[in-house]
Amino acid sequence: xxxxxxxxxxxxxxxxxxxxxxxxxxxxxxxxxxxxxxxxxxxxxxxxxxxxxxxxxxxxxxxxxxxxxxxxxxxxxxxxxxxxxxxxxxxxxxxxxxxxxxxxxxxxxxxxxxxxxxxxxxxxxxxxxxxxxxxxxxxxxxxxxxxxxxxxxxxxxxxxxxxxxxxxxxxxxxxxxxxxxxxxxxxxxxxxxxxxxxxxxxxxxxxxxxxxxxxxxxxxxxxxxxxxxxxxxxxxxxxxxxxxxxxxxxxxxxxxxxxxxxxxxxxxxxxxx
Amino acid sequence: xxxxxxxxxxxxxxxxxxxxxxxxxxxxxxxxxxxxxxxxxxxxxxxxxxxxxxxxxxxxxxxxxxxxxxxxxxxxxxxxxxxxxxxxxxxxxxxxxxxxxxxxxxxxxxxxxxxxxxxxxxxxxxxxxxxxxxxxxxxxx
Amino acid sequence: xxxxxxxxxxxxxxxxxxxxxxxxxxxxxxxxxxxxxxxxxxxxxxxxxxxxxxxxxxxxxxxxxxxxxxxxxxxxxxxxxxxxxxxxxxxxxxxxxxxxxxxxxxxxxxxxxxxxxxxxxxxxxxxxxxxxxxxxxxxxxxxxxxxxxxxxxxxxxxxxxxxxxxxxxxxxxxxxxxxxxxxxxxxxxxxxxxxxxxxxxxxxxxxxxxxxxxxxxxxxxxxxxxxxxxxxxxxxxxxxxxxxxxxxxxxxxxxxxxxxxxxxxxxxxxxxxxxxxxxxxxxxxxxxxxxxxxxxxxxxxxxxxxxxxxxxxxxxxxxxxxxxxxxxxxxxxxxxx
Numbered sequence: 001x002x003x004x005x006x007x008x009x010x011x012x013x014x015x016x017x018x019x020x021x022x023x024x025x026x027x028x029x030x031x032x033x034x035x036x037x038x039x040x041x042x043x044x045x046x047x048x049x050x051x052x053x054x055x056x057x058x059x060x061x062x063x064x065x066x067x068x069x070x071x072x073x074x075x076x077x078x079x080x081x082x083x084x085x086x087x088x089x090x091x092x093x094x095x096x097x098x099x100x101x102x103x104x105x106x107x108x109x110x111x112x113x114x115x116x117x118x119x120x121x122x123x124x125x126x127x128x129x130x131x132x133x134x135x136x137x138x139x140x141x142x143x144x145x146x147x148x149x150x151x152x153x154x155x156x157x158x159x160x161x162x163x164x165x166x167x168x169x170x171x172x173x174x175x176x177x178x179x180x181x182x183x184x185x186x187x188x189x190x191x192x193x194x195x196x197x198x199x200x201x202x203x204x205x206x207x208x209x210x211x212x213x214x215x216x217x218x219x220x221x222x223x224x225x226x227x228x229x230x231x232x233x234x235x236x237x238x239x240x241x242x243x244x245x246x247x248x249x250x251x252x253x254x255x256x257x258x259x260x261x262x263x264x265x266x267x268x269x270x271x272x273x
Numbered sequence: 274x275x276x277x278x279x280x281x282x283x284x285x286x287x288x289x290x291x292x293x294x295x296x297x298x299x300x301x302x303x304x305x306x307x308x309x310x311x312x313x314x315x316x317x318x319x320x321x322x323x324x325x326x327x328x329x330x331x332x333x334x335x336x337x338x339x340x341x342x343x344x345x346x347x348x349x350x351x352x353x354x355x356x357x358x359x360x361x362x363x364x365x366x367x368x369x370x371x372x373x374x375x376x377x378x379x380x381x382x383x384x385x386x387x388x389x390x391x392x393x394x395x396x397x398x399x400x401x402x403x404x405x406x407x408x409x410x411x412x413x414x
Numbered sequence: 415x416x417x418x419x420x421x422x423x424x425x426x427x428x429x430x431x432x433x434x435x436x437x438x439x440x441x442x443x444x445x446x447x448x449x450x451x452x453x454x455x456x457x458x459x460x461x462x463x464x465x466x467x468x469x470x471x472x473x474x475x476x477x478x479x480x481x482x483x484x485x486x487x488x489x490x491x492x493x494x495x496x497x498x499x500x501x502x503x504x505x506x507x508x509x510x511x512x513x514x515x516x517x518x519x520x521x522x523x524x525x526x527x528x529x530x531x532x533x534x535x536x537x538x539x540x541x542x543x544x545x546x547x548x549x550x551x552x553x554x555x556x557x558x559x560x561x562x563x564x565x566x567x568x569x570x571x572x573x574x575x576x577x578x579x580x581x582x583x584x585x586x587x588x589x590x591x592x593x594x595x596x597x598x599x600x601x602x603x604x605x606x607x608x609x610x611x612x613x614x615x616x617x618x619x620x621x622x623x624x625x626x627x628x629x630x631x632x633x634x635x636x637x638x639x640x641x642x643x644x645x646x647x648x649x650x651x652x653x654x655x656x657x658x659x660x661x662x663x664x665x666x667x668x669x670x671x672x673x674x675x676x677x678x679x680x681x682x683x684x685x686x687x688x689x690x691x692x693x694x695x696x697x698x699x700x701x702x703x704x705x706x707x708x709x710x711x712x713x714x715x716x717x718x719x720x721x722x723x724x725x726x727x728x729x730x731x732x733x734x735x736x737x738x739x740x741x742x743x744x745x746x747x748x749x750x751x
Contacts (some may be wrong), residue, residue: 161409176650
């Protein structure tokens with residue numbers, strides 16, 4: 001057990017004992033790998049772990065827990081997502097105790113029947129520049145490996161149309177995304193029926209492009225969608241491309257500060273487009 | 274076999290639609306493979322609808338809008354421009370030529386300009402060739 | 415039980431012969447994982463694979479399937495599509511058993527699924543035993559592996575560069591007779607080795623999880639409420655578990671206007687989706703996530719056995735491995751079994 005893990009458990013225990021929070025959300029080890037866990041009692045804090053398998057974005061769960069005081073373990077990207085959610089009035093900052101854990105990148109999941117056998121660091125983590133959550137109440141430093149930075153030229157252009165084709169439309173990308181909280185999702189809705197309930201190969205094009213348009217400028221490239229995708233569609237790459245457009249035009253990188261308002265919500269006469 | 278003609282969907286805003294009408298009244302010729310859909314304002318065109326148009330077989334999508342500084346509000350034209358710019362980037366990323374999404378700034382009295390510009394656009398799309406998204410999506414990996 | 419053997423090279427010939435005569439579905443490498451696909455080249459076939467990411471269910475129950483077309487004047491027209499002479503080669507015993515589970519559910523009279531039957535009836539299933547089971551698997555619980563399943567015509571087991579062929583059905587016998595030259599009687603030494611391999615694989619599985627599957631039936635009343643609440647908090651309501659499951663067969667139909675006619679399609683649906691049981695009146699018998707997860711497990715482990723005398727789970731471990739939030743059916747089995 002690493003020192004950061006020990007510190008995390010001690011902190012979670014303290015928070016629950018002193019009733020600063022009612023619930024701590026973190027990651028636990030199970031037979032099937034690391035998964036999110038919800039800890040209500042101080043003695044259960046021993047279940048918490050911290051390692052590069054902690055993939056899912058926990059900011060996703062905070063939207064549903066608006067009324068309780070929650071302590072939450074956050075990586076850099078989770079924290080960025082939370083910043084955006086707070087700006088969009090989905091989460092109340094006062095109810096959240098953020099345990100920011102320094103992140104050294106997460107591994108790509110080794111899923112059922114994959115050809116790959118060795119653990120690799122995820123593509124999106126190689127490009128990440130925010131290792132620590134921008135908003136935090138407590139910081140846990142971790143002693144991990146260094147970042148391996150990817151260069152732009154090892155990116156082969158992808159044939160996106162044939163990649164979309166293998167999509168099952170299981171909605172895991174939508175459901176694991178912290179930003180997809182619309183009660184009436186435009187993709188699942190009927191007015192207009194952009195995409196029907198039955199999966200049609202042509203509609204996968206509309207599905208993925210619409211989803212990309214809906215989270216551009218908000219996506220923090222946490223990779224939750226990519227890591228939960230059962231057919232390994234590299235969605236983060238698509239979203240990053242659009243975020244670059246956003247950065248070029250509005251000089252805005254999502255999730256870095258609570259003060260900077262998202263450009264689509266404000267009107268500036270000097271905006272370029 | 275019939276010669277291929279591009280299918281172009283045009284979302285025309287209320288004002289610029291009068292421009293399109295004017296082109297008709299005054300007998301300016303413009304290609305017939307343009308389907309115009311009148312919308313209340315160019316900023317109401319959901320980008321998803323543009324994507325849906327491509328999915329349904331359009332070769333290009335044209336949005337006509339009021340000129341930014343002729344309109345008494347600035348926001349709508351700017352929103353349209355931003356959306357088109359974003360759409361172009363998105364289409365370029367997934368491997369579709371970005372010039373298939375077009376925007377035309379047309380006032381309600383510019384029938385002649387509209388006819389001229391549209392002929393040019395149709396010519397360009399003809400040069401690009403069919404989009405054939407169905408084949409690209411369904412072809413074997 | 416007839417045991418034959420076939421060498422590696424002759425198996426390749428066997429595959430080529432099958433390919434020339436029938437439509438061959440076999441595992442191939444694609445997009446970073448293994449996948450069942452219609453072979454266009456018999457050399458692409460992979461036999462030392464773990465398992466396919468997506469289950470072979472999609473070959474028999476496609477994700478989108480045309481049921482009929484309706485013309486305003488002509489009325490209903492139905493086009494039957496059959497690939498009657500298909501071979502499913504190299505499927506794992508758990509997935510082969512899943513087909514027999516689907517058979518007993520979908521082909522049960524009086525409500526027979528003709529579309530499924532068209533695709534399934536003449537299909538020959540040739541399975542490949544798991545000598546080294548994957549970490550996620552628990553097929554021993556439902557007796558669907560690791561060596562023999564329940565739905566296959568022939569079972570191949572790799573033993574030391576030779577494949578032991580076990581003939582399971584009369585149809586399997588017919589194929590063996592068709593290709594009589596390729597198969598030989600298995601020698602005594604190889605049979606000894608084969609028996610050792612079987613015992614090892616079975617022991618390996620039993621070490622992991624050993625429960626009595628009969629105890630699962632009728633356990634609805636004794637649920638651990640808290641357990642499902644915990645898992646429901648975690649669940650994100652994607653449908654990976656049902657879409658990748660080789661047994662899940664729930665479907666939905668939808669009509670589409672296509673030019674001058676309507677077409678009715680059916681496709682996969684999933685019971686973990688919040689809209690699955692939501693009715694037009696707004697009533698929802700399974701309104702919470704916990705209800706839906708509980709229903710999914712209960713349906714597989716208790717209600718299908720009561721109604722169809724077979725289990726709705728074959729222990730392939732796909733839902734366990736692919737679930738983004740680590741909801742584990744094995745925990746349910748341990749709790750109930």
